[in-house]
Amino acid sequence: MKLVYNCKTCNETVSLKKKFSDRANLKMEMGDNFEMNCSHCGNRTSCSPNSIYAVSSLSNFLIGIASILVSIVCIILLYPFMDAKNISGMFLIPAGLAIPFLIYFAWNSEENKKVLSFNKYRV
Numbered sequence: 642m643k644l645v646y647n648c649k650t651c652n653e654t655v656s657l658k659k660k661f662s663d664r665a666n667l668k669m670e671m672g673d674n675f676e677m678n679c680s681h682c683g684n685r686t687s688c689s690p691n692s693i694y695a696v697s698s699l700s701n702f703l704i705g706i707a708s709i710l711v712s713i714v715c716i717i718l719l720y721p722f723m724d725a726k727n728i729s730g731m732f733l734i735p736a737g738l739a740i741p742f743l744i745y746f747a748w749n750s751e752e753n754k755k756v757l758s759f760n761k762y763r764v
């Protein structure tokens with residue numbers, strides 16, 4: 642999860658360097674109104690905790706790619722154990738595919754929960 646706001650000058654989405662689990666923490670540390678320096682246009686924008694919102698971070702996408710690579714590696718490693726005559730060997734392919742994806746989906750749903758709970762709670 643990363644925290645972002647829209648710059649009022651250039652309308653770009655700018656991410657915050659600091660991390661907060663919810664808007665209450667953000668308000669406690671940053672106050673009701675604070676100035677943010679836009680990394681795109683350099684202008685200072687005044688923000689309130691409610692103008693900051695959470696989005697799923699890019700690492701989410703990278704973990705998705707990593708899951709696919711881990712799946713491929715799993716299949717390559719399990720390949721010598723596969724035997725077309727032995728039915729149980731055939732289950733190794735879906736198992737090799739499923740495990741990294743299950744990890745990814747568990748991580749992804751946890752990430753979405755954090756994003757939702759941050760955006761739901763307004764101060």
Ligand SMILES: [Zn+2]
Nearest residue numbers: 648651679682
């Ligand atoms: Zn800007």
